[in-house]
Amino acid sequence: MSFLKSKGFKYLKNLLIGVGAAFVLAGALFKIESWEGASEMLILGMGIEAFIFLFLGVIGPEPDYYWDKLYPGLSNYNSDIQPLIAGDVGAATTPGLNGEVVEQQLGGMLTELQTMSKSMSSLKALQEADFSGTSEQIRQMGNFYSKLNEAMADLAETAEDTKAYKHNMEQLNNNLGQLNSVYGNMIGAMRGGLQ
Structure with missing residues (x-):
């Protein structure tokens, strides 16, 4: 093995x-x-x-952990691992820790967490305001595009009406020219008949 x-x-x-x-x-x-x-x-x-x-x-x-590098003998249950603190490990007392210092440090951490919480709340409110403004702008853009499409459709209809009007005016002009020619011939014939 x-x-x-x-x-x-x-x-x-x-x-x-x-x-x-x-x-x-x-x-x-x-x-x-x-x-x-x-x-x-x-x-x-x-x-x-x-x-x-x-x-x-x-x-x-293969084992995929590397605790053996930090704590040699950890994977072997029969190994003799020395305790981290030499001597009698009776009561759980930690030398050098002062309760007031720890309390001050925890108080400072609590203050920082409260400040961070307020900052996050402010950011959330700002984000909501930005997103609500953005959705309003998108809605207004949609309205603008729909009105623009209506105006383009009306313009296309106007162009068709203008073409029809031009065609009718050309026909009227041709008809008036022909009528003028007929009246001119009639007047010419009447003058010729009178002389």
Whole structure:
């Protein structure tokens, strides 16, 4: 069991995982590119990866905490850990702590917390005011865009009416020109008939 915790074994385990992953990726690349030997390469890589997973399941996980570095012997229940305070650990008295000093420090902390609470309340009120103003501006912009769309629609209708008016005026002008020509011919014929 000590071999499983040795540096050499950890290095070998990481090497095996890396090489296995490289074979799987190479097999996938061969398969994607449809190169020759792709199936064999993928089978070899997947077989190695299956072996790695089986291997990792058998050896068990590594502990992921590092308290042993701070407190050597913590993971071993039989180790002889020395107490932090030498001598008799009877009453829970802490030398050097003055109750008044602690009370003053706690009072200062309480004052700071109250100040922070007031600041947070102010920030919250400011944020609410900003957001309510923003929502009002968004609503006004929506109203502006709807009125702008109505004005554009009215303008489009006016343009159509103007085109129709121009067309009617051209027809009226043509009709008046023709009527003028007819009256001119009639007057000319009457003058010619009178002479």
